[in-house]
Amino acid sequence: MDSDDLEIAPGVRVPRSEVELRTSRSSGPGGQHANVTASRVEAVFDVEASSSLPPAARERLRERLGARVSAYAQDERSQLRNRELALERLRARLADALYEPPPRRPTRPTRAARERRAQAKREQSELKRSRRPPEPQ
Numbered sequence: 001m002d003s004d005d006l007e008i009a010p011g012v013r014v015p016r017s018e019v020e021l022r023t024s025r026s027s028g029p030g031g032q033h034a035n036v037t038a039s040r041v042e043a044v045f046d047v048e049a050s051s052s053l054p055p056a057a058r059e060r061l062r063e064r065l066g067a068r069v070s071a072y073a074q075d076e077r078s079q080l081r082n083r084e085l086a087l088e089r090l091r092a093r094l095a096d097a098l099y100e101p102p103p104r105r106p107t108r109p110t111r112a113a114r115e116r117r118a119q120a121k122r123e124q125s126e127l128k129r130s131r132r133p134p135e136p137q
Contacts, residue, residue: 006087008094012057019090020044021083026074040074043086045094057098064097 005013023038046068047053047061061069071093073085109117 006091006094008091009057009098012053012098014045014050014052014094016087018045018050018052019087020046021086023079026082037077037079039077039079039082040072041079041082041086042070042072043083043090044068044070045090061094061097065093069093069097 004016006016006019007013020043022042022044024040024042025038026040047058047065048067050058053061069090071086071089073082073089075085076082
């Protein structure tokens with residue numbers, strides 16, 4: 001694989017040839033330069049058509065992001081810089097969708113934690129008891 005590939009997760013790479021880059025005119029301020037330059041870049045990745053993704057990764061991306069994933073950038077005046085930003089944003093979206101949090105291992109409170117909790121409950125009980133009106137005698 002090329003160094004131009006997007007590394008999404010360890011062992012999961014997407015060749016740049018599978019990412020479609022589209023350019024258009026950027027919106028917002030910028031004067032004459034923005035009116036004549038196609039500096040906005042949109043990076044589109046077709047999950048369904050990708051041959052580089054493992055089946056499990058393809059299914060997870062399809063579930064979480066859909067069949068086509070896109071990211072765009074129009075932050076900079078330079079089309080080259082916007083292309084880099086769009087590709088990085090696309091890589092980040094794909095990586096976030098592929099991330100699986102580790103399973104939680106159930107734990108039990110320590111003896112000290114149980115004792116602290118019991119002590120706090122006793123103190124709260126004593127505080128409430130002290131607020132009660134006196135018992136008639």
